Amino acid sequence: MFRAIGRWFRAAGFFLSGNIDASRRSLDTNAHVMAARYDDVVRDKTKRFHQYKQAVAALIAQQESKIQTAKTLTQELRKLETLKAGALAKAKKMVEELKGQGVPQDQIRNNDDYMKCLSAYNDFTSTLTEKNMRVEELEEDIAEYGERIEEHKRQMHELKREIEDIKEESKDAVADVISAKEEKEIADALTGLSQDGSNADLQELRKLRNEVKAEARISKELAGGDSKALEAEFLAYARQAEHSDEFDALIGLAEGAEQSIHTADTVKAPKLPGLPE
Numbered sequence: 001m002f003r004a005i006g007r008w009f010r011a012a013g014f015f016l017s018g019n020i021d022a023s024r025r026s027l028d029t030n031a032h033v034m035a036a037r038y039d040d041v042v043r044d045k046t047k048r049f050h051q052y053k054q055a056v057a058a059l060i061a062q063q064e065s066k067i068q069t070a071k072t073l074t075q076e077l078r079k080l081e082t083l084k085a086g087a088l089a090k091a092k093k094m095v096e097e098l099k100g101q102g103v104p105q106d107q108i109r110n111n112d113d114y115m116k117c118l119s120a121y122n123d124f125t126s127t128l129t130e131k132n133m134r135v136e137e138l139e140e141d142i143a144e145y146g147e148r149i150e151e152h153k154r155q156m157h158e159l160k161r162e163i164e165d166i167k168e169e170s171k172d173a174v175a176d177v178i179s180a181k182e183e184k185e186i187a188d189a190l191t192g193l194s195q196d197g198s199n200a201d202l203q204e205l206r207k208l209r210n211e212v213k214a215e216a217r218i219s220k221e222l223a224g225g226d227s228k229a230l231e232a233e234f235l236a237y238a239r240q241a242e243h244s245d246e247f248d249a250l251i252g253l254a255e256g257a258e259q260s261i262h263t264a265d266t267v268k269a270p271k272l273p274g275l276p277e
Helices: 002-028 031-100 105-109 112-190 198-222 225-250 257-266
Strands: none
Touching: 031 105, 031 112, 105 112
């Protein structure tokens, strides 16, 4: 019993799901519904396109920021190079002056001005090294950003073309659905599958017409109409034949026509009383 109830519920589920699928297919193939669904797809892809564009704009902003930082560091490098060269030039001049005064090299190296120039030179050199490394990193980042931005731009162009293609496809799809439905209705009408029932009505009318004619024929036969009609037809043929034979005899076409004419000429009419011979 429980198995039978379970089978009943499964069958009911299959029936309902089948009807739902058929209804959904009928709704999905509606031209207006299809156009609305295409519009939803276009809106979704357009939204993604704008989000994509915003993300690419953020990448471009980061790239421009790094470019600006690299420019600033490059200017600082130029200044550091100038300061470094200035410290070196000052140290050389000072050494030459001290050598000219006969100061030993050990004392020159311990000279405060010399130590300042050496310290500044070393600081400029290390700072230049760090900033050069930073500029190189920025240049690599800028180049990488450039490649990513170009790739995203290409994808954006493809997405934009895809949106335009979907818009055109929407028009074609809706037109195809409308045309297909019209062709189906025409084909159904021609094959007797149309829903208006005109062919069935025509067949019913033809059947009724044949039945009425058959009933009239039976009634006529039962009333003796057929035998009277045959008698009238036979009499008409007999009269026509008699008239034809008489006409042929008068014009000499019938057999024995000459004899009949001669007899008619030689036989005298009977004498009437009171008339002379």
